[in-house]
Amino acid sequence: MNGALALIKALEAVGCETVFGIPGGAILPAYDPLFDSAKIRHVLTRHEQGAGHAASGYAQATGRVGVCMATSGPGATNLVTPLADAYLDSLPVVAITGQVARPVIGTDAFQEADIRSITLPITKHSYQVTDPDDIPHVIAEAFTLAASGRPGPVLVDLPKDVLAAPAAWTEPEPPVVVRPRLDPAGVRQAADLLARAERPVFYVGGGVVRAGAAALLLELAERTGVPVVTTLMARGAFPDSHPQHLGMPGMHGTVAAVAAMQKADLLVALGARFDDRVTGSLARFAPEALVVHADIDPAEISKNRRADVPLVGDCRDVLRALNASVTTGGDLGAWWAYLDGLRTTFPLGYDWPEDGSLAPQYVISRIGELVGPEAIYTSGVGQHQMWAAQFVRYERPGSFINSGGLGTMGFAVPAAMGAVCGAPDRQVWAIDGDGCFQMTNQELATCALEGLPIKVAVINNGNLGMVRQWQNLFYGSRYSQTSLGSTPDFALLAEAMGCVGLRCSSRPGVDDVVREAMAVRDRPVVIDFVVGADAQVWPMVAAGTGNDEIMTARGLRPLCDSDTGEDL
Amino acid sequence: MHRLSLLLRNKPGALARVVVLFSTRDVAVESLSLNPADADGLSRLDVQVRLREGRSVDQLVHQLRRVVDLCEVSAA
Ligand SMILES: Cc1ncc(C[n+]2csc(CCOP(=O)(O)OP(=O)(O)O)c2C)c(N)n1
């Protein structure tokens, strides 16, 4: 056996079923035994960035480790963006890269890039294997590290001669994963605070999804009657149809969710990290709230906002413990009356464009209604992403897969490809922007060839819409370099790649075209939704301002201008 | 100024990961010295660092503990 075969056997042994990648010189030895593997499906992507995001999509759709593979040098550096993306969104991803042979490492050999050093700040850990006998246990360790604790990307760099050299096979040890032990005193304190709070909020982040703790969250929420907000990474962790759900907080959150956090006397943060897109100006964030902060990563606790009660632990353990110790909450009648008032006065909404063009928000809400909550939705980054977070109703954890921390344009199509590989029985819809789509649409060729029937709804506003929105609001409507023009023809482009290409530009056509796409099962479908260019994402908390200054439309600041809630 | 004392496994990349973490988190390194530790396969890294205003050394210690090849860290 050589190192390459040991690698493939090790991947099989740890349960890897799908690898996304592209071969090349240094990783070539690994592709030879991979050719014979009956257990591993290799998906040949068109760009390594696609392979990396596909691994992330797969990981989020399955809850298992996503794997991508690339050759040395440019293959490896093309993985940098997906690794940074997976790092910021805490996704279990293992990247396997070829490297030049050991004797020439450090000589600027052909296609040599020091990928370990390049990725140090964006990987949880990395290995460069120098002894072929180490391959099985390094792979096992990499998988365990990627998936345990706070998940994250792990890089395994394999010099070509190590792959080619004889290797001894040792069965990788099954991983021993210890979850941090919860501090019972902290749990008691949290339960006490919950019992006494008059204005509590559950601030739910992606950690609840990663931990598979959504059912326990539902139990705690119903036991206590406490309002729930779900961040961009946690959409679906609590059902949108649930009356206690106030929606998404943050820069483009609902007025009720933003106000709830702002006016709370107790914030219970569950697997969330007080990101600036949620808190707005930290100095002005939730001034009266005590904070219970539960996270598996102690480094997140008190990083941005001091926690009064730190709870280091897996969200499953935290929620189980809270369910066991919380009796009933206090009387939240006044609190709910205030929040319900906000919900009724400031629901999410949108205006139809005056020029008669299609409202992008309408398109996205119709997709959500027709396709339903059993599907998986992915998105790119921009206005369409925020509308996908606001206007699709999510009922299941992990049903919205998007790039939260890094905000990576081009995420939607490859992530959808990865998701459908992991969840072939679910419909997968990518809600993409015309700008984002032009960064990674080549993976549609991969999807067509591999029989991966994803649906892509391109929200084609002819612009880098989110940037244009900022130019409109903060740069005097000077639209510098944000118009994308009207080419290419996305429907024709889709057809050229072996997909079905459709187009819709009017309100009555929306339902029909979505149904037409849903009926196609053997090929990917792209729908070019030609929408108005001037629609904006509201509400909005402008970057750096306080959440109190949330605007429901240009210049309209409901929490500043009125006294609502001042007497709460 | 804070003194940190770290015990690292002698694995390739361990020192680099710690140093990059300082740079990523905008921690200024005033002095740094790496020496073999008493135990086999371990090194002792003594560092003096300056933190940005408002950042806590506890937080830095937690971030250092995420480094897989770090065995121990203490701050004085
Ligand atoms: C790789 C990358 N480059 C640049 C940006 C900055 N950026 C954020 S949103 C955006 C516009 C996205 O345009 P589009 O995909 O058409 O989405 P829209 O906002 O129009 O819905 C840009 C350029 C980014 N987030 N990622």
Ligand SMILES: [Mg+2]
């Ligand atoms: Mg656009």
